[in-house]
Amino acid sequence: MPTKEKNWFKMPFREGLLIILIVLFLLVFMLPWSYDITFLNISLVAWGGLSLQLIIPLLAIVLTWENKKRSLDKGEN
Numbered sequence: 001m002p003t004k005e006k007n008w009f010k011m012p013f014r015e016g017l018l019i020i021l022i023v024l025f026l027l028v029f030m031l032p033w034s035y036d037i038t039f040l041n042i043s044l045v046a047w048g049g050l051s052l053q054l055i056i057p058l059l060a061i062v063l064t065w066e067n068k069k070r071s072l073d074k075g076e077n
Contacts, residue, residue, distance in 0.1 A: 012067075018059060025052065 029048025
C-alpha cells in the first residue's frame with residue numbers, strides 16, 4: 001500500500017504551514033528567557049498567549065472563508 005493511501009485525510013499545504021507557524025510561535029514565547037521580559041509590566045509569555053487568542057481564530061475564519069469561496073468557484077456544494 002503506498003504511503004499516500006495510509007493518511008486519514010489530505011491536509012492542504014496552507015493549513016500544514018499554519019500548524020508549523022503556531023508551534024514556532026509557541027516555542028519562541030515559551031523559551032526560558034521570555035519569562036523575565038516584561039512590556040507594560042506584563043510578561044512576554046502573557047502577551048504571546050493573548051496574541052494567540054486573537055490571531056488563531058482570525059486565521060481560522062480567513063482560511064474557512066477562502067476554502068468556502070474556492071469550493072463555490074468550483075461549483076461544489
